[in-house]
Amino acid sequence: MNHSVSLKHLHTFGIAVTAKEYVAFSDEKMLQSLTPVSAPYLVLGGGSNLLFTKDYKGLILHNKIQGIDCVEEDEKSVLLRIGGGVVWHELVLWVLEKGYGGIENLSLIPGSVGAAPVQNIGAYGVEIKDVFDRLEAVHLQTGKIETFSKKACDFGYRDSVFKRQLKGQYCICRVWLRLSKKARINTSYGVINDVLAQADLPLTIQSVSKAVIQIRQRKLPDPATLGNSGSFFKNPIISLSKFSTLKLQFPDMPFYPVGDKSVKLAAGWIIDKLGWKGYRKGDAGVHRHQALVLVNYGNAKGMEIWNLAKAIQASVFDVFGVVLETEVNIL
Numbered sequence: 001m002n003h004s005v006s007l008k009h010l011h012t013f014g015i016a017v018t019a020k021e022y023v024a025f026s027d028e029k030m031l032q033s034l035t036p037v038s039a040p041y042l043v044l045g046g047g048s049n050l051l052f053t054k055d056y057k058g059l060i061l062h063n064k065i066q067g068i069d070c071v072e073e074d075e076k077s078v079l080l081r082i083g084g085g086v087v088w089h090e091l092v093l094w095v096l097e098k099g100y101g102g103i104e105n106l107s108l109i110p111g112s113v114g115a116a117p118v119q120n121i122g123a124y125g126v127e128i129k130d131v132f133d134r135l136e137a138v139h140l141q142t143g144k145i146e147t148f149s150k151k152a153c154d155f156g157y158r159d160s161v162f163k164r165q166l167k168g169q170y171c172i173c174r175v176w177l178r179l180s181k182k183a184r185i186n187t188s189y190g191v192i193n194d195v196l197a198q199a200d201l202p203l204t205i206q207s208v209s210k211a212v213i214q215i216r217q218r219k220l221p222d223p224a225t226l227g228n229s230g231s232f233f234k235n236p237i238i239s240l241s242k243f244s245t246l247k248l249q250f251p252d253m254p255f256y257p258v259g260d261k262s263v264k265l266a267a268g269w270i271i272d273k274l275g276w277k278g279y280r281k282g283d284a285g286v287h288r289h290q291a292l293v294l295v296n297y298g299n300a301k302g303m304e305i306w307n308l309a310k311a312i313q314a315s316v317f318d319v320f321g322v323v324l325e326t327e328v329n330i331l
Ligand SMILES: Cc1cc2nc3c(=O)[nH]c(=O)nc-3n(C[C@H](O)[C@H](O)[C@H](O)COP(=O)(O)OP(=O)(O)OC[C@H]3O[C@@H](n4cnc5c(N)ncnc54)[C@H](O)[C@@H]3O)c2cc1C
Pocket: 012, 042, 043, 044, 045, 046, 047, 048, 049, 050, 063, 084, 109, 110, 111, 112, 113, 114, 115, 116, 118, 119, 120, 121, 122, 123, 158, 162, 170, 171, 172, 173, 220, 221, 222, 223, 228, 229, 230, 231, 329
């Protein structure tokens, strides 16, 4: 176990904070030997969905469990078992190389495989739940390994049981995904088709991945050069009746129906409408091209980013009467 460890290079916001204690583990046995873990503790993957507002006064458990194994195969599909510490995009590249489809739309999402089910990562019309089979997690008090089916994970929009009732109780060590050998390409987001057409690329999982990578590199800042945690806020889901009132006031507001009674709004559009895009105070700011992304220009303190986030939430509530929830975990 290490003491007083800098976390600056272990999370994508790049805030200069330290952890009181730090330990990395590469298999379940190592993790089980640390149980019961005394609070406070935090399971860390790639650190791409975190904002540290202060030094962390507890133990960081860094998941480094590796391995990608094919455990079942038939004519149509493969079942893969993947270590929670595998980098998500490395898994995407591995499956593309083998020709397995299903996660090409999730190319270039930062972070680890173990964290992916926690917020049911999603992009361009696909979520991990679409290919998810099951996972194994270690209970951090009992040390027991437990299996969670798709149903038990209770996935929602950027949400799962691990963000709610079971928050902080388990470390996800292995994830099973069922991928397709016969391409089921999803280009429901028209922008993918536009890029494919422009570059004259065929409709394959590999070219969809290339298109997604191109779009993401154009749209989102690279954490290696500008600290950020991707979308800071979730897109708010509101009732149809509230939406009808807002639409009168903001006729050009983008929206996506969710079932019969709710509507999802574009948080980035709302924040942009209020003039926040490109805002900067000290080293904390709102990205110039993407209002949903808060950035650290170098030496921002976590509290400065958090105060900016709270000011955005308050102004959105004042004008739109809509509560913006954070997608990023605030510590
Ligand atoms: C530039 C950028 C773009 C992004 N784009 C997207 C996107 O398109 N779609 C999307 O969904 N997300 C996106 N994200 C957010 C982020 O990539 C995902 O949430 C990712 O799954 C986080 O993985 P991580 O390993 O970095 O998790 P961390 O940030 O390390 O942890 C996040 C949370 O999960 C918990 N956790 C981590 N690992 C485990 C584990 N093994 N078991 C239990 N709990 C665990 C942590 O305790 C913490 O609460 C983006 C982030 C960035 C920086």
